[in-house]
Amino acid sequence: MSTKNKILDAAELLFADKGFNGTSLREITSSAGVNLAAVNYHFGSKKELIKAVMSRYMNELAPKLELALSVIVHSDDKPNLDEVFFAFVEPLLYLNEFKVNGTSIFLQLLGRGYTDSQGFLRWFLTTQYPNVFTHFTKAVHKAYPELTTQEMFWRLHFTMGTIVFTMSSSDALMDISRNDFNNDVSIETLINKVIPYVAAGVGAPIIAE
Amino acid sequence: MSTKNKILDAAELLFADKGFNGTSLREITSSAGVNLAAVNYHFGSKKELIKAVMSRYMNELAPKLELALSVIVHSDDKPNLDEVFFAFVEPLLYLNEFKVNGTSIFLQLLGRGYTDSQGFLRWFLTTQYPNVFTHFTKAVHKAYPELTTQEMFWRLHFTMGTIVFTMSSSDALMDISRNDFNNDVSIETLINKVIPYVAAGVGAPIIAE
DNA sequence: ACCTAGTTCAAACATCTGTTTAAAATAGCT
DNA sequence: AGCTATTTTAAACAGATGTTTGAACTAGGT
Numbered sequence: 001m002s003t004k005n006k007i008l009d010a011a012e013l014l015f016a017d018k019g020f021n022g023t024s025l026r027e028i029t030s031s032a033g034v035n036l037a038a039v040n041y042h043f044g045s046k047k048e049l050i051k052a053v054m055s056r057y058m059n060e061l062a063p064k065l066e067l068a069l070s071v072i073v074h075s076d077d078k079p080n081l082d083e084v085f086f087a088f089v090e091p092l093l094y095l096n097e098f099k100v101n102g103t104s105i106f107l108q109l110l111g112r113g114y115t116d117s118q119g120f121l122r123w124f125l126t127t128q129y130p131n132v133f134t135h136f137t138k139a140v141h142k143a144y145p146e147l148t149t150q151e152m153f154w155r156l157h158f159t160m161g162t163i164v165f166t167m168s169s170s171d172a173l174m175d176i177s178r179n180d181f182n183n184d185v186s187i188e189t190l191i192n193k194v195i196p197y198v199a200a201g202v203g204a205p206i207i208a209e
Numbered sequence: 210m211s212t213k214n215k216i217l218d219a220a221e222l223l224f225a226d227k228g229f230n231g232t233s234l235r236e237i238t239s240s241a242g243v244n245l246a247a248v249n250y251h252f253g254s255k256k257e258l259i260k261a262v263m264s265r266y267m268n269e270l271a272p273k274l275e276l277a278l279s280v281i282v283h284s285d286d287k288p289n290l291d292e293v294f295f296a297f298v299e300p301l302l303y304l305n306e307f308k309v310n311g312t313s314i315f316l317q318l319l320g321r322g323y324t325d326s327q328g329f330l331r332w333f334l335t336t337q338y339p340n341v342f343t344h345f346t347k348a349v350h351k352a353y354p355e356l357t358t359q360e361m362f363w364r365l366h367f368t369m370g371t372i373v374f375t376m377s378s379s380d381a382l383m384d385i386s387r388n389d390f391n392n393d394v395s396i397e398t399l400i401n402k403v404i405p406y407v408a409a410g411v412g413a414p415i416i417a418e
Numbered sequence: 419a420c421c422t423a424g425t426t427c428a429a430a431c432a433t434c435t436g437t438t439t440a441a442a443a444t445a446g447c448t
Numbered sequence: 449a450g451c452t453a454t455t456t457t458a459a460a461c462a463g464a465t466g467t468t469t470g471a472a473c474t475a476g477g478t
Contacts, residue, residue, distance in 0.1 A: 003455080003456085019230075019324075021230055021231065022230065022437065022438085024434075025435080025436065025437090026434085026435085026436095035455095035456055035457055035458080036436095036437095036457090036458090037437085037438080037439090037456075037457075037458090038455085038456075038457095039436090039437095040436080040437060041455075042455095045436080045437080046436065046437095070340055111324070112324075114318075114374070114378070115228075115321075115324040115377060115378075119345050122381075125306070133473085134455080148419075149390075150255045150386070150390050150392060151402075153385075153389075153390070154382075154386075154399075154402050154403075155384070155406055157375065157378075157382055158371050158375055158403060158406045158407075160374070161370055161372075161373070161374025161378075162367050162370045162371045162374070162410070163370075164370070164374060165323070165324070165369070165370025165371070165373060165374045166366065166367055166370045168324060168372075169323070169324075169331075169366075171332065171367055172331075173363075175360065176362075177359070177363075180288035181358075181359050181362070182361075183359060192362075192416070193360075193363050193416075194363075194367055196413045196414070196416050197367045197410040197411075197413055198367075198410065199413070200409040200410050200412065200413035200414075201371070201406040201407065201409050201410040202406075204405045204406055204408070205405070205409075207401070207405050209404075211424080212426085233465065234465080234466065234467090235464085235465080235466095243426085244425095244426055244427050244428080245425075245427090245428090245451075245466095245467095246427070246428090246467085246468080246469090247425090247426075247427095248466090248467095249466080249467060249468075250425075250426080251425095254466080254467080255465095255466065255467095408475085
């Protein structure tokens with residue numbers, strides 16, 4: 001295994017667990033069993049390492065996600081919101097084939113990135129993978145055309161918040177569920193629980209201002 | 210104004226903006242115009258200062274929130290979910306009387322605390338203010354008795370995520386709204402936008418597993 | 419005026435941070 | 449083998465962090 005990949009593998013676990021700001025290069029390199037200077041040699045800086053960690057997942061996810069959403073957009077039928085959100089499930093779960101616990105790790109990273117580092121990841125995703133967003137908003141508009149652009153903007157950000165927050169603390173929540181309810185919840189059932197929630201939220205009736 | 214309050218006032222603004230980990234004691238003390246050592250003299254440590262900042266708001270909020278929720282719980286009528294969530298509005302907005310921009314600052318702090326510092330604030334809130342949570346779950350149960358305890362657990366955490374994430378990035382979202390839609394959104398209208406969303410999410414039909 | 423308890427202050431402390439350096443080791447190629 | 453480019457290494461760097469120190473200062477009470 002190359003040093004570069006050793007670093008990426010160690011970094012993503014630590015980033016997911018403790019956030020980007022909360023993880024030092026020394027933790028990463030010692031966990032990866034490589035020299036401290038290797039990060040700056042191979043990636044240039046910590047910020048570039050973060051981008052590389054995210055890109056590895058996004059490059060796997062984005063094409064599959066765009067395809068699944070564009071099928072909905074170009075279909076003749078009117079989708080309902082649950083279908084739109086369920087389009088995420090298969091591409092997300094495919095990350096488990098790509099890497100062990102890939103789905104869970106990626107979603108946790110996403111959560112970390114949105115709250116850590118003052119919106120840097122939001123910029124990264126929207127500029128590097130804009131098609132995912134445009135396809136998604138088109139699909140939602142098709143399912144709920146009465147929703148104004150503004151209202152959709154807000155509700156999609158609420159949705160982002162729900163997903164991202166849930167996933168960034170998914171380990172803690174799963175622990176509570178296991179202890180309090182004797183109920184072991186996998187990342188897949190968690191996804192299946194959150195989708196009806198966000199679909200109902202986005203589909204909520206519009207309130208007059 | 211006492212040194213202690215100068216520190217609290219400066220700290221809450223910086224914490225809300227840049228997170229707990231992202232704010233140094235030197236930033237706080239220089240913004241407050243006091244000596245660096247004052248924090249450790251008056252509060253003992255940075256962690257205790259964080260608790261103090263949160264407590265100042267929670268002690269104001271908790272009794273009002275408990276009252277509003279217990280009214281619903283002890284009423285003879287069956288509430289609907291929107292009413293349960295709207296019970297939060299008045300107590301939250303009252304924080305604006307308590308401090309300028311109090312509502313917004315508090316909600317941002319809440320958001321920061323949930324993602325920073327590995328769940329320390331979750332522990333703090335649930336142990337220091339358990340009544341708020343029990344009243345809340347009782348009210349939700351009254352409005353939606355078919356929801357099992359387990360399902361409610363998940364949906365309430367989804368809700369927490371929506372609120373907390375939205376509010377921690379509320380400044381950025383409000384900026385986008387102002388620039389892209391020429392639409393200036395106050396914290397109050399933001400609250401009124403998010404409540405139908407979370408109410409619909411919690412009220413979503415139950416899916417067979 | 420004096421003493422005492424509480425408070426402020428500049429300075430230092432020890433530790434951690436990301437990054438850079440220059441020498442050493444390794445690999446690939448002819 | 450010998451040369452070259454790439455990679456690894458230990459060490460140092462410069463700056464930031466939370467905390468502690470001990471002296472200076474400031475009330476308040478007698």
